[in-house]
Amino acid sequence: MKSTPCRNRLWLLAVISLFGAVQAEELVQKPKVLLVASSYGVADDPKKPGLEFDEYAMAYQLLSPQVQLELASPKGGKVEVGKYNKSKVYNTAVQADPTAMQWLAGSKKITEVKAEDYQAVLVLGGKGAMFDLADHLPLQQLLADMAVQQKVIAAVCHGPAALIHVKNKDGSLLLQGKKVAGFSNQEESMFAKEMLPLYPFLLQDGLTKAGALYQQAGPMLPLTVQDGKLITGQNPYSTPALIDAILTQLALKTAQRQSYPDERAVSLIQQFLAGQPVPQPLDEKRVDIPLMAAWGYYALQFATAEPERQQAVQVMEMVSGRFTDPQFLMALAQGQLQLGNTTRAVELAKAVLKQQPDSKAAEELLIKTKG
Template sequence: MGKKLLFIFSSFVLLLLASGFWLKSLIPPPQDHHALAQTLPADLDYLRQRPGKNRGKILAVVTSTATLGDSGKSTGYELTELARPYYVFVANGFDVDIASPQGGLPPVVIDNDDMGPFDYAFLNDMEAQEKLHNSIPIEQVADKNYRAVFFVGGKGAMFDFPDNPAIQRLVRGLYRDGKVIGAVCHGPAALANVTMENGEALVSNRRVTGFTNEEELFLIPDAREIFPYLLEDRLRNSGAIFEPGPAYLKRVSIDGQLLTGQNPWSTWPVAEAMVKALGYKPVPRAITPAENTVEVLLTYEQRGIATAGKRLQQMQQQESKAIDRRLLAMHGIVAAMRGEIGKSLDLVRLLARAGKYEAQ
């Protein structure tokens, strides 16, 4: 009996090891970040499409908060959530100023796994870095100078955006004048406490989104103790019609001149939606492999694995529709961590198909 149990256990361990090696073979190595780090704005073909006529100014607002409350954990604005909209606005003919509650150089969060050409180009962009190092104190900002404002995400925004009188005044003035207000991820915290002249909350009965409770609590289980509130709760309590999408996938809510994105994966579409809201057709942009992967994942969430598999095959038959297999694997791991075993196995199947298509 003991030998039989030992044989079964050994076979199980070998099966697990073999599965692990197989899964590892499906995940490509990370990008060459050393090479990517050399990217300059001049290397981005996208920016060469900038129209000759200047279309006015957009203000990007980032947090000045460097620590998550009393936790001692560092925070700041998310680099990718500033760099990508910055270049969307620039490529579409707008000048961009950068402001923060305290002014000066704001704290930043850089996730190397998320970094791409636009993000490294931003770090090497002398003009952008000059604006960033000397960000305008928000109390010195005049709303009349801007056609739109974009509130950049980053967990620090939860602390210094909602109750800042200068931010409230800026948003109220822009909204009253019919200008465009955008925000992504934790950026919508700037909208949660804005009261209009009639005494109603700005977001009351407005369709908005932002980083959801589900997303926050998965990443930080003790978020309710660390943050003064959860963003979804705060927006709902202010009367918003909160529109959550699937966790860690793109979602953009548009309610007139108010445009909000749920999380970092919503950054590109919310910035381009702002360009449309300002009356222009966004210039063409090469869709990234990560965005293609998010489309496949959304198809899976909405229509199941069969349709997602067909979508994946269609994409990979086009050279311009590359897939980020590392991101697909990450979502499979997250599903497993959340106990969604069926979903995790489905995503592994999609991952295997993606590897097979790329090898053909």
């Protein structure tokens, strides 16, 4: 029996309708997660910092395949972001995603969202969070409601500022006795000196004052802390592990993926600090070499004891063949000299002079060592 054109059309409509129903059912079954960002940022004003784009990009890329995401901020509308590296793989991907960028251009107001509509909330960082999230009463109420409803509450970097004044039903502070991470005082002094006079408080101090059991790893090293359904991360590099913890709490599978290059870099530094060997040579496609160089550089500048200085110099040496910025090499030369490695210090100073023949620091080191 031959199919009639009419019967074919009806069959096709039935298939399309069924496919649409399956898609709709999948959408309904996906848990909803609310991202929260600061509204404080003003474009091109370093004294009015905004959202940390890296954290937003990683959160969007790692969460969006498995959950329904929405973005909200105290004022709603456009969310300003601070300066960021547009070439990072997750940033490049999210910049090319129309939905992700539209959300930044038109976020929801915190007053427009309700706790019962979401299974989890993630408060993103960026220095702007320090200025408008802690004292925003609608956000405090939203987070308090989510805590009562046993929802997942997560925050990363400066995002935990939003949790400081949140109260439980009995009036006690939500953070009282809870293990929590967040951007440390040491990280602020190393990477945000210009903001110290402007901040209303330091995050580590604020969390501790709220009764939290504050925890931290070293500067620029990832740390994710979980206490029940409360999940916090110390800095931007903590974001991927924090996302994995959120997905696990929502009974969803964590993404099978290759580590981001910066994620791999800080992981290798932690591996080294734990006394484990770091494979050489480093793969520049898989490892963020400039980040490892920056970690060593800052660790050396702030080292207070010889073991710390040795660790910083060793990490710098791991990448010295690939990262040849004169300022970096000069710092490494001075570090080697402090450790008594004169021959290597001289070699590095001469390498600096090849790039910058007028380098007074390199000349002074050679004169001092008679190199």
